[in-house]
Amino acid sequence: MFLGIDLGTSSVKAVVLDRDHQVVASGTAPLTVDQPHPLWREQDPQAWWRACDDAVGQALAALAKAGRKPAEVECIGLTGQMHGATLLDGDGEVLRPAILWNDGRSAEECALLESQVPRSREITGNMMMPGFTAPKLLWVARHEPQLFERVRRVLLPKDWLRWRMTAEYATDMSDAAGTLWLDVAKREWSGELLAACGLSRAHMPALYEGPQVTGVLRAELAQRWGMRAIPVVAGASDNAAGALGAGVYRAGDAMLSLGTSGVVFVATREYVANPAQAVHSFCHALPQTWHLMSVMLSAASCLDFTASLLGEIDMDLLLAEAQARGLSASTPLFLPYLNGERTPHNNPDAQALFFGLNAATVRADLVNATLEGVCHGLAQGIGALQATGIALEQVSLIGGGSRSGYWAQMLADATGLQVIRREDAAVGPALGAARLAWIATDEAPPRDILKAPATRDSYAPRPGERVRLRERAARFASLYDRVVPLFGKEAGSGRSG
Numbered sequence: 306m307f308l309g310i311d312l313g314t315s316s317v318k319a320v321v322l323d324r325d326h327q328v329v330a331s332g333t334a335p336l337t338v339d340q341p342h343p344l345w346r347e348q349d350p351q352a353w354w355r356a357c358d359d360a361v362g363q364a365l366a367a368l369a370k371a372g373r374k375p376a377e378v379e380c381i382g383l384t385g386q387m388h389g390a391t392l393l394d395g396d397g398e399v400l401r402p403a404i405l406w407n408d409g410r411s412a413e414e415c416a417l418l419e420s421q422v423p424r425s426r427e428i429t430g431n432m433m434m435p436g437f438t439a440p441k442l443l444w445v446a447r448h449e450p451q452l453f454e455r456v457r458r459v460l461l462p463k464d465w466l467r468w469r470m471t472a473e474y475a476t477d478m479s480d481a482a483g484t485l486w487l488d489v490a491k492r493e494w495s496g497e498l499l500a501a502c503g504l505s506r507a508h509m510p511a512l513y514e515g516p517q518v519t520g521v522l523r524a525e526l527a528q529r530w531g532m533r534a535i536p537v538v539a540g541a542s543d544n545a546a547g548a549l550g551a552g553v554y555r556a557g558d559a560m561l562s563l564g565t566s567g568v569v570f571v572a573t574r575e576y577v578a579n580p581a582q583a584v585h586s587f588c589h590a591l592p593q594t595w596h597l598m599s600v601m602l603s604a605a606s607c608l609d610f611t612a613s614l615l616g617e618i619d620m621d622l623l624l625a626e627a628q629a630r631g632l633s634a635s636t637p638l639f640l641p642y643l644n645g646e647r648t649p650h651n652n653p654d655a656q657a658l659f660f661g662l663n664a665a666t667v668r669a670d671l672v673n674a675t676l677e678g679v680c681h682g683l684a685q686g687i688g689a690l691q692a693t694g695i696a697l698e699q700v701s702l703i704g705g706g707s708r709s710g711y712w713a714q715m716l717a718d719a720t721g722l723q724v725i726r727r728e729d730a731a732v733g734p735a736l737g738a739a740r741l742a743w744i745a746t747d748e749a750p751p752r753d754i755l756k757a758p759a760t761r762d763s764y765a766p767r768p769g770e771r772v773r774l775r776e777r778a779a780r781f782a783s784l785y786d787r788v789v790p791l792f793g794k795e796a797g798s799g800r801s802g
Contacts, residue, residue, distance in 0.1 A: 307381070308321055308382070309382045311738060312384070326756060365531060380743070383538075393459075404444075430576065443501070460510060473520035480545075486502075487588070494509050517539050545596065547737055548572065551757060568601070576595050585599075608672070648689050654793045700724055702726050719778065726764075728759045
């Protein structure tokens with residue numbers, strides 16, 4: 306059996322996976338985010354550890370209740386939220402609260418880094434954004450210089466848990482790629498980008514591939530958890546581990562997570578990038594594999610927004626009404642930018658809009674407009690991915706929005722891809738981390754372990770609807786271009802968000 310630990314933003318989750326591909330035990334412990342100033346998002350690493358200990362304890366207690374022993378667990382895999390900056394002194398003590406992925410304080414530092422290192426996008430495959438780790442450290446250097454002088458190590462969140470568990474400073478390629486200190490094509494630290502932040506390779510953890518062993522569980526912790534001093538593998542970022550949980554690792558494999566946000570994840574066999582359209586290019590969690598991501602900041606949350614406007618809590622009823630009404634030439638257009646947008650616009654000032662209302666508009670039209678607007682936004686992100694030259698024919702759909710077959714068909718018509726709905730109850734980063742531990746233990750081919758969830762159903766693009774939605778997509782794109790000047794004086798400026 307294998308233990309996967311996922312350090313999320315709102316909770317830590319632990320799962321135990323057996324060799325029959327069954328999650329036989331799990332545990333979850335909550336976390337909170339501190340917001341001491343506007344744009345700031347921080348967490349206390351000690352709270353991570355308490356939650357990790359709690360979640361693992363719950364999972365192992367559930368395992369024992371099922372008649373299995375914690376000592377049967379053979380290996381541990383780690384995953385977690387990306388980009389967070391955890392700063393340690395020479396004694397390994399935390400110097401300040403960790404600055405999280407959703408912290409927005411370092412916009413100025415993004416511009417500074419791109420001016421200091423003009424090749425940064427070429428090296429990292431990404432546009433500088435405040436979410437990444439590098440601008441956070443430059444912010445600390447500029448605003449907390451005395452503290453910065455004491456920094457001896459910088460760790461990502463899951464890797465701080467590793468330090469507590471094994472006394473080793475290590476990370477994996479997929480998580481390291483999100484720092485913007487990694488040369489993503491070469492899979493090694495970039496001295497040029499580190500120097501621009503006042504750092505060196507000595508501040509960085511050792512680099513490993515996802516299934517490689519980075520250390521063993523400390524004896525005192527193994528005793529506490531009733532386990533042996535078992536290996537801990539490098540693991541993966543939350544996105545890469547989630548993809549492994551969904552069986553997405555071969556070149557061309559793609560996953561669309563239709564949740565609060567909309568993320569399209571595509572595995573590639575080589576490094577490709579499109580930073581100009583805010584596509585993320587990272588290492589994947591297996592050796593010599595990479596992946597691309599497009600990120601839509603508001604996806605299924607747009608449907609929640611429209612339901613709230615309509616005063617309707619029965620989402621199934623709204624979807625049924627929308628399906629019965631269908632899309633037509635008179636259906637309004639909806640720009641789905643409730644929280645700005647990432648791919649392909651990188652416009653934090655973008656706003657949402659219903660356009661084309663008339664006296665005959667009914668609530669089902671607003672629901673259809675919302676569903677369609679999200680589809681067009683996702684299609685634009687997929688277009689930015691395809692601009693790198695990758696071949697993309699089908700995508701596995703997971704997340705809360707995948708429950709609607711009507712929406713899945715609309716996605717197929719809007720994107721031109723075959724959309725496959727998966728049984729995703731067990732899909733998640735913790736499962737992917739456990740699978741990496743399994744690969745390391747058995748030295749097994751990934752195909753034997755990284756199985757995709759069962760298919761529920763599949764939707765192919767309908768030629769007639771494909772033509773109609775292409776025409777409406779052109780109007781959607783034109784509408785955005787025309788209203789950009791109204792979003793604010795900085796809208797459409799291309800500044801990092």
